[in-house]
Amino acid sequence: MPEDKNRGVITLIEELISDLKSLVSEIEPIINQKSTDISTVKRHVDYLLKKMANITEKTNLTHRLIQGVINSIHSSRKELKLSVDGLLKKTGMQLQKITTTTEEATNKILDVAEKLDNDQNKIIESLDELKTISDSNIMNEKVEEIKKKVYVNQDAAFTIIDYLQFQDITAQQIAGAYSLLSDTERTLLYVSNLLKEFDLGDNNPEFTLPEIDKKAFNADALFNDKAGIQNLIDDLFETGNTNIEIPNEETDTKLKELPASHANVNNDENEDFDIDALFNSNNSKSKEEITNQDDIDKLFS
Amino acid sequence: MASLKFLVVDDSPTMRRIVFNTLKRLGYSEIEEAEQGAEALDKLKTIPGINFVVTDWNMPVMDGLTLVQEIRKSGDFAKIPILMVTTRSVKDDIIEAMKAGVNNYIVKPFTPEVLKAKIDAILSK
Numbered sequence: 001m002p003e004d005k006n007r008g009v010i011t012l013i014e015e016l017i018s019d020l021k022s023l024v025s026e027i028e029p030i031i032n033q034k035s036t037d038i039s040t041v042k043r044h045v046d047y048l049l050k051k052m053a054n055i056t057e058k059t060n061l062t063h064r065l066i067q068g069v070i071n072s073i074h075s076s077r078k079e080l081k082l083s084v085d086g087l088l089k090k091t092g093m094q095l096q097k098i099t100t101t102t103e104e105a106t107n108k109i110l111d112v113a114e115k116l117d118n119d120q121n122k123i124i125e126s127l128d129e130l131k132t133i134s135d136s137n138i139m140n141e142k143v144e145e146i147k148k149k150v151y152v153n154q155d156a157a158f159t160i161i162d163y164l165q166f167q168d169i170t171a172q173q174i175a176g177a178y179s180l181l182s183d184t185e186r187t188l189l190y191v192s193n194l195l196k197e198f199d200l201g202d203n204n205p206e207f208t209l210p211e212i213d214k215k216a217f218n219a220d221a222l223f224n225d226k227a228g229i230q231n232l233i234d235d236l237f238e239t240g241n242t243n244i245e246i247p248n249e250e251t252d253t254k255l256k257e258l259p260a261s262h263a264n265v266n267n268d269e270n271e272d273f274d275i276d277a278l279f280n281s282n283n284s285k286s287k288e289e290i291t292n293q294d295d296i297d298k299l300f301s
Numbered sequence: 302m303a304s305l306k307f308l309v310v311d312d313s314p315t316m317r318r319i320v321f322n323t324l325k326r327l328g329y330s331e332i333e334e335a336e337q338g339a340e341a342l343d344k345l346k347t348i349p350g351i352n353f354v355v356t357d358w359n360m361p362v363m364d365g366l367t368l369v370q371e372i373r374k375s376g377d378f379a380k381i382p383i384l385m386v387t388t389r390s391v392k393d394d395i396i397e398a399m400k401a402g403v404n405n406y407i408v409k410p411f412t413p414e415v416l417k418a419k420i421d422a423i424l425s426k
């Protein structure tokens with residue numbers, strides 16, 4: 001009965017019940033017949049045996065289908081649990097990273113905006129002072145002073161532009177989270193496919209997963225100070241020494257908490273920023289290696 | 302300085318705008334833009350005078366690494382300076398970019414000072 005393979009377990013069981021009912025309804029009048037004609041009885045029995053053989057075959061097929069599904073679920077249950085758990089955990093971590101990045105960047109931008117606001121007030125005060133100055137020399141000095149403050153504010157405004165790079169970074173982190181969710185969906189679809197034998201007839205819904213271009217984003221993108229890592233990359237490019245140790249930001253937890261260093265705000269934080277400590281002795285070790293390194297970068301020649 | 306004509310390649314419009322503004326602030330005014338590698342190659346072929354490429358790595362269609370490889374294979378602009386500006390900071394990636402032929406490498410987020418230093422370093426060689 002090859003056509004039965006596409007009918008699903010539930011359909012097969014329903015057919016079996018129906019077949020058995022019809023068999024019973026056919027047996028009943030035969031039993032109730034008072035006929036002693038052996039050939040008639042034999043004909044009836046042959047007919048019933050044929051029908052029962054068909055039911056047995058259908059029962060065996062149902063059994064095989066259910067056994068197959070149970071075996072599949074049993075063999076992959078542990079793996080699936082680990083896979084879905086892992087994917088969901090990673091997605092959660094990725095979303096947490098986005099929250100942290102957004103918060104850090106927003107705070108940095110707010111710091112600069114607050115500083116700008118304060119400085120603007122100082123400029124207004126200085127302009128008011130100008131009104132009271134009659135000496136042209138003092139006035140010129142004051143104007144120069146105000147101009148300097150304006151330039152500083154211009155720099156601060158540009159620092160905000162720098163910090164807005166967080167948008168690109170969170171966009172990549174979000175793309176990473178979306179990709180993980182898609183992987184989770186793929187895994188769940190696999191589970192769903194294991195149970196497809198229990199679907200009714202042709203009502204199996206078609207699932208299509210969106211295509212994700214994984215080269216279009218870096219899920220590991222981090223919004224933190226890159227001064228330390230940039231120095232090491234510079235060393236790598238200047239010397240061509242590929243033995244230089246570059247810490248992996250994803251695995252080096254020390255790097256995750258780097259304070260800001262490239263704004264003129266929060267300078268107190270920057271004073272505590274000891275890049276050598278953060279990188280242990282890797283930086284100095286690398287420099288030793290560079291001086292002893294015979295292999296000059298041939299890649300750039 | 303005025304003779305430099307940049308091609309900024311990044312799929313993020315925000316990043317293109319940031320790089321554009323930073324280059325303007327550094328004194329460069331001729332700046333073209335492309336969303337991904339294939340478009341960048343097209344612009345290199347069709348827009349005359351582009352002599353410096355600043356490219357991201359992670360982009361759809363054609364990524365930055367492939368773009369670098371394609372440029373280095375090309376006849377007309379194989380020697381154009383290329384600066385990669387990316388979030389990728391894993392050592393193997395950086396070495397891969399070096400081997401592909403980038404002249405220098407910046408990890409995002411970057412500062413205008415870093416961008417200027419890298420442009421100057423490339424031009425001085």
